[in-house]
Amino acid sequence: xxxxxPWEKVLVDAEAFLATDHGELxxxxxxxxxxxxxxxxxxxxxxxxxxxxxDVYCAECHxxxxxxxxxxxxxxQAGYWTTINARNGNIPEDHPALEExxxxxxxxxxxxxxxxxVSQPKNVGGGLFTGHVFEKTPPMTRSCTACHGSRVxxxxxGKNEGIPxxxxxxxxxxxxxxxxxxxxxxGMTETAAGADHRYSGAEDPQCIDCHQYVADGSDGVEMHAQxxxxxxxxxxxxxxxxxxxxxxxxxxxSETSGNPYFETEATYHTFFIGLNPIRSEDRPAKxxxxxxxxxxxxxxxxxxxNLLRNFDALPTWVYTTPHxxxxxxxxxxxxxxxHTNPEIFLTADKVQAVEQNANASVIVKTVPPAVELFLAxxxxxxxxxxxxxxxCVACHExxxxxxxxxxEDHIGFSNESCSGCHKLP
Numbered sequence: 466x467x468x469x470x471p472w473e474k475v476l477v478d479a480e481a482f483l484a485t486d487h488g489e490l491x492x493x494x495x496x497x498x499x500x501x502x503x504x505x506x507x508x509x510x511x512x513x514x515x516x517x518x519x520d521v522y523c524a525e526c527h528x529x530x531x532x533x534x535x536x537x538x539x540x541x542q543a544g545y546w547t548t549i550n551a552r553n554g555n556i557p558e559d560h561p562a563l564e565e566x567x568x569x570x571x572x573x574x575x576x577x578x579x580x581x582x583v584s585q586p587k588n589v590g591g592g593l594f595t596g597h598v599f600e601k602t603p604p605m606t607r608s609c610t611a612c613h614g615s616r617v618x619x620x621x622x623g624k625n626e627g628i629p630x631x632x633x634x635x636x637x638x639x640x641x642x643x644x645x646x647x648x649x650x651x652g653m654t655e656t657a658a659g660a661d662h663r664y665s666g667a668e669d670p671q672c673i674d675c676h677q678y679v680a681d682g683s684d685g686v687e688m689h690a691q692x693x694x695x696x697x698x699x700x701x702x703x704x705x706x707x708x709x710x711x712x713x714x715x716x717x718x719s720e721t722s723g724n725p726y727f728e729t730e731a732t733y734h735t736f737f738i739g740l741n742p743i744r745s746e747d748r749p750a751k752x753x754x755x756x757x758x759x760x761x762x763x764x765x766x767x768x769x770x771n772l773l774r775n776f777d778a779l780p781t782w783v784y785t786t787p788h789x790x791x792x793x794x795x796x797x798x799x800x801x802x803x804h805t806n807p808e809i810f811l812t813a814d815k816v817q818a819v820e821q822n823a824n825a826s827v828i829v830k831t832v833p834p835a836v837e838l839f840l841a842x843x844x845x846x847x848x849x850x851x852x853x854x855x856x857c858v859a860c861h862e863x864x865x866x867x868x869x870x871x872x873e874d875h876i877g878f879s880n881e882s883c884s885g886c887h888k889l890p
Contacts, residue, residue, distance in 0.1 A: 469585070469592035478596025486526075487599050495522055516578035523578055530578075530651045536659045537652025539576040544662045552760070554775035562769035569725035570716045574612060581608050581650075588612065602642055609641040616709045616756075620789040625734065628707055631790050644670045664784060667747045672700040688797060699741075699750040701786055703797040707734045708787040714759035717767040729759050736796075738803070739811035739827040742780050755811055755827055756785035762819075777823040782811055800836045807832045831878055834886070842886035850889055857883040 482488045493500060498511040515522035524531035534540055545567065553559055573588040580586045581603045584593050589611045594600055603609060610618030621641075623630025633639040642650075649657045649669060656666040673680050679700075682690025692698045713730030739755035741748065758781055765772040796802045796809060803809055810829040813821065821828075857880050860868040871878070 468590045474584075474590075474592030476593065476596060478598065481595065482597045485598055487597075514577055514579055516580075516582075519578055527578075529653060530647075533652040533658065534578065535652075537650065537657060538660055538663060539581075539650065540652070542571065542575055543660065545571050545574075547661045548760075548779060551778045552773045552776050554778070556774070559769065559772055559774075562772060563765070566716060566765050566768045566772075569718065570727060576612070586612050602640070605640045605642075617788045620708055620787055623789075625707075625709070628734070628789065629791065631788050632792055633790060646670075664743060664748070688800075696749050697751050699748075699753045699786075701754050701790070702738055702750070702752055704790045704792070704794060705736070705754050705787040706789050706791055706794050707736045708754070708756060708785070708789060709733075710735045710757035711759035712757065713761045713764075715761070715764055715767070736809070737782070737811040737815065738796075738809055738829070739782055739824075740829055741784060742826045743784050748784075752829075754785050754787060755780075755782040756787070757782050780824045780827045781820050782816065782824050782827045804833045805835050839886045842888075845884075845887050845889050847890050856880050857887075 491500075492498070495515040496512050498507055499509060501507050519527075519531040519534055538544055549563060549567070553563060574586075576586055580591075582601070583597060583599045585591055585607050594604060594607060606618075606622075610622065619625050620628070621631045621634055623635060629635060633643070648654050652658050652660075654669060656669045660666060673695075676684075678684040679686075679689045679693045680695065682693050686693075688703065692703070709732060711729050711732045714727055715729075716725065716727045718725050735757065737755055738752050741750050741753045742755075744751065760773070760776075760781060762773050762776045810832050811824075811827060812832070813828050813830070816824050816828060860866055861871045864870040
């Protein structure tokens with residue numbers, strides 16, 4: 466996004482602004498200062514961003530939004546601290562160094578009401594959208610993708626060479642807020658209120674909010690009939706395409722300019738299916754796309770030694786929901802595109818040796834076998850739904866309790882493989 470000229474950032478379109486509801490307020494009512502002709506005197510005590518205090522400057526008209534937003538992720542940035550604390554081990558003596566790092570490199574992503582509705586975010590240079598006119602729906606490329614640009618924005622808009630943009634944008638011209646509605650962004654939904662990570666709680670929005678006939682396969686698509694219930698595959702497994710991964714981000718402060726900066730070792734495109742590291746009732750899919758994030762054990766070493774001492778607590782190949790959805794993709798062209806195809810799965814040989822432990826919950830140990838095996842597999846007895854143990858091998862390896870022993874060609878399979886073929890009735 467091209468930066469604005471200095472005068473463009475602050476130019477008020479008096480005619481357009483005064484015709485709006487916000488234009489009925491005087492400048493001083495929101496920005497303080499003094500209404501005199503001398504510039505320095507006029508700007509004394511001025512508040513540049515009144516919406517940093519929504520309870521004072523926004524709540525009179527926007528009561529519900531102002532009450533909820535301080536606990537929303539765009540305001541709290543809690544997602545950062547959830548992952549930083551996990552990888553650090555939440556060691557109190559490390560927090561001064563981590564907080565200094567955060568203030569230098571992460572805090573600028575905090576967003577006030579005004580940075581979505583009247584101006585560009587500070588971390589991309591700021592500047593009024595349209596002469597101080599407040600936009601109920603933020604302009605996507607100057608607000609949403611101005612911050613979420615390097616991955617989400619480029620993928621959604623089709624800016625990665627040779628990779629088409631998301632079908633929702635390319636064909637339906639949908640903007641971000643068509644799915645991510647105001648109530649979610651303001652922290653007013655049950656899932657968003659006080660969330661500690663963007664993937665906390667129930668999946669919201671969900672694909673089936675619009676595509677409700679997919680889950681039961683009633684849309685006539687055979688693959689949806691087999692996989693549409695979401696317990697084995699997330700929608701993105703079949704409908705995403707190549708997306709961005711990064712390696713080795715390190716942060717520091719320039720000795721020359723004194724400004725904070727970051728640099729990464731590599732940026733590249735991948736598409737790998739891994740095991741779901743945050744599998745839960747809310748996100749039940751066994752297989753999901755995974756993206757490599759650029760964290761390294763030494764990412765923060767400029768600020769102190771061993772600040773990520775619990776590095777292996779989280780995977781570096783993480784659960785992801787790429788915003789580059791396509792109806793037809795290489796992996797949904799046929800069953801064999803996934804079944805018996807190790808190239809598409811995050812297997813151990815694709816993970817760096819130093820990251821094997823961190824990614825143990827994500828690495829696929831056994832690639833799904835040929836479809837013919839699934840079709841020929843006997844179902845589990847209904848009574849197995851009541852079993853306390855989920856270890857199939859415990860019985861079927863030795864034949865205890867008169868259980869059938871698995872054949873020789875199953876010896877390499879693990880417990881996680883069994884229910885893929887042998888379903889409960």
